[in-house]
Structure formats: C-alpha cells, structure tokens
Amino acid sequence: MNWNFSLDGWEVRLPVTDQDGDALFELMSSGHRLEHIPKQPLVASVQALDELRRMNMRFQAHQAAFWLVFDVDQSLRAMISLEEINWIQSTARLQWIADETFDLEALKACLWPIQKLIFEELELNRLEVRLKATDGQAVEELTALGFQHEGYLPAQIEFEGLSVDLQIWSLLATDIG
C-alpha cells in the first residue's frame, strides 16, 4: 500500500522522526493554526520530536496515520492526520493543521489521494471531523469538501478555562462515489 503521494506541486508523505522535527515545530508553534481543534501550540522544539515519536507508534499500531505536506521548495505547509481509526465500526477522524497560505485548492488537491486511500484501500466507511469553530475558514473548507454537518458534542474538553463544544461533520464512502 502506498502511503506517500507525489502530486503536482506537492509532496504528501508520512513523517520521518529524525528529520521533520524542526519543520513540524515551526508549523505547530503558532496558536491560531490550532484554534479550530483546539490544541495548545508547541513551545519547545523537543515537543515536536515527541509528537513525531507518538505519530510513529500510533501508525505502527494501526491507530492513526499522519501526512506532512511539503511544497516544491520542500517547506512544510500542512499536516493531515487520520486518528482514532475504529476498524470494527469502520470509522476514523480527520484533522488538519495548515499555514495561512495553504488554501482550499491546495487542501482539496492534497486530501484527494488520502480520501481515496481511506475509502478504497483501508475500506473505511465514515470519516469524521470534529472542530471547535461554528464558522470561519475551517467550516467553509469542510462544506466545499462535501462534509455534512451532523450537530455538536457538548462540553468535550476544557481549553483555556472554558468548556468547549465540538461541531461534528462527516463524509461517507458513498459521498465521494
């Protein structure tokens, strides 16, 4: 099974623990890129190494998969993750973190081979996104990508002293044809 994709202008590949730490730290050290999840930004580069090790372990355990998206200059522009894979229910959760210039067209282009892998090769049936935002860029992107809004899950986490509801969106195998 091929997990790495060379696209027109993009390289989408699994992370390499020994070499991607600095780029991942750069991507994840900016708070507003993580607001939609929500997640605290990284504050020390060693955290990125820790994240990469966890990604590797979870991938090996068939629990999750992570892709780093590089542009033609080999700059890391986004990370796309497939988490909480439930092989019995045939579901998984999708998430992405991107820099400010990574637009909808770029997201569509990079997500397409990943979606095909998820639905056709991994044979999952349901892809879910949970996010804090009720409006803004992430919501526009989800709508454009064909995700359906299903409702919300209340009081899922405490973040910066506030109880956070997560909006829930899904894309089914039958949705992409």
Add this chain to the structure above:
Amino acid sequence: MKFTPELALTGAWLRPLEADDAEALLAIYRAPEIPGQKPANDIQPIQRMIELSVQMAATQRGMMWALEVGESDNYRILGLVSAYDWQPSLLRIVLRIDGLEELEDAFRISALKAVMDFMAQKYHLRNFAYQWIDGQRVDLQQVLRDAGFVNTARLLQAWRISEDGFADVLQFHCLRGEAKPIPGRLGEQDNPGQNLEHSFTSTDSNSEQRGDA
C-alpha cells in the same frame, strides 16, 4: 473493596453484578436491543463480563449495575445499566441500558437519574452521553428526554449492523449543572493537619517508642 454502590429506586434497585447473575444477564443478551448485536448463547463471556465489571470500576473505566425490579425479597433482574468510556479528567462518561422487553420505561428513567446523581456526586462527572442507534425502539428517545438528555447530533452510519450495513446514531447528552471541582496540587485542598491527630494523640506504641512520658 466495593466500588460499585447499591442505589435504591422506587420499586427497584441497582446493585453490583455477582457471579450468580450470569443466567439472568444471558437472558437479556439473548434478545439484544442494540441493532447488529448477535444474540448470545454462551454463558462464558457473560461470566467474564461480570469479573471485568469489578476491574472496570476499580480502575475508573466503567461501572455496571444489575437493575432488579420487585419488592422486599422478591426481586428479578430485568436490565443491566452500564457506564463506559469514562474520561475522569474530562468529567464525562457514556451510559447504556440493556433490558428485557418487560422492563418498564419508568425504571429506565429512574435508573439513569440515580446513576447520574451518584456519579456526579462521587466522581464529579458532569457530561453524560447516551447513544440511541437507529433500529432501537423509537420511544427510547422519549425515555432519554425524560431522564434529562438532549439530542445534539445525528451521526450518519456510525454504527455497524452487518458486514456492509451501517445505522445512524443519535447522540444524546445530559450536562449537569453542579459546579466543577477546582483543580489543585496534590494535598493543596486537604487539611494539612489531618494526620497529626492520629500520629500524636494516641497512647499506642508510637508514643512508647518515642519515649514520651
């Protein structure tokens, strides 16, 4: 040590599972109310579940109660109340009731309320979820509403019912209004002198060993 308490209801009670309950629980799982769940025939997994229910409670992963209906010494197990997917630090948990057909909805409601009251008070849980799966009795949704739950989402094809069939899940939540516990460092909220009394007021061997007069 017992982690699962007995909870009294009107005309019924909830109590921890015991080894002798296996046959009664098997009867419940012979006609499962969850779509896609195969009818159980083997008692061994039920016996194992009873054993694990103790470990679940001890490690704060879940809790299970037998729901017995009747009066005085004439009780009969008609249902099983489960609390699972316990997230202690996020103060949330998922509830579920499996019952025989003759289990009245009023007992389901009072059982859910009793479990939520207990877990909110004892473990400070504030967010109780319940998943109704398409194919279950529709009036169970009203049971959940009467117990204080609100439907917040319909999860499309989120529950597998066969090799290639899936059912929608209605996600219900009941949020409790009690104040959340205030986090603090270990010992910060304890009485700093709580053990001193036991250490220094007794006339036991401690004082003799210290050579006190």
